[in-house]
Amino acid sequence: MLNKKLAKALNLQLNKEIYSAYLYLAMSAYSSYKGLTGFANWFREQYKEEKEHAGKFYSYLVEQGARVELETIEKPPLEFGSPQEMFEKTLAHEQFISRSIRELLELALAEKDYATSIFLQWFIKEQVEEEANDNEILAKLKLAGENGAGLLVLDSELGKRGGH
Numbered sequence: 001m002l003n004k005k006l007a008k009a010l011n012l013q014l015n016k017e018i019y020s021a022y023l024y025l026a027m028s029a030y031s032s033y034k035g036l037t038g039f040a041n042w043f044r045e046q047y048k049e050e051k052e053h054a055g056k057f058y059s060y061l062v063e064q065g066a067r068v069e070l071e072t073i074e075k076p077p078l079e080f081g082s083p084q085e086m087f088e089k090t091l092a093h094e095q096f097i098s099r100s101i102r103e104l105l106e107l108a109l110a111e112k113d114y115a116t117s118i119f120l121q122w123f124i125k126e127q128v129e130e131e132a133n134d135n136e137i138l139a140k141l142k143l144a145g146e147n148g149a150g151l152l153v154l155d156s157e158l159g160k161r162g163g164h
């Protein structure tokens with residue numbers, strides 16, 4: 001059974017994961033509007049992944065007999081600037097999520113809740129991967145710079161992401 005403090009923090013993380021999904025769906029819509037169908041596909045896949053993250057927190061709370069309390073989801077922005085700016089925002093958001101997961105783990109350890117700390121390990125690893133993916137795409141975007149052809153090659157590469 002989770003203590004109240006941890007349950008509240010995990011509920012908050014569930015909200016952050018749903019916001020992540022919402023944010024990436026907004027980025028997907030923005031990319032489609034800009035005619036970048038590969039970017040749109042990549043963010044749509046990211047949206048699906050974030051829904052899975054939210055689902056993991058939801059299931060864990062239910063499994064632990066804690067009350068799930070759904071909060072209001074913040075409205076994501078409408079405009080994201082250039083593809084590079086959009087990925088800078090993506091990386092910054094993932095860094096925020098990584099900090100949030102680390103704080104959750106610190107809380108679980110302070111509360112001596114070992115089951116929750118084991119549950120959180122998966123997210124610690126996942127965040128390393130998420131940040132690495134964003135850094136890699138950002139590096140390619142910087143290389144492409146103002147070069148439209150480079151951007152189109154990357155768009156077609158991002159269009160291949162699938163599997164969810």
Ligand code: OFO
Pocket residue numbers: 016017020050053094097127130
């Ligand atoms: Fe993007 O990893 Fe969840 O939020």
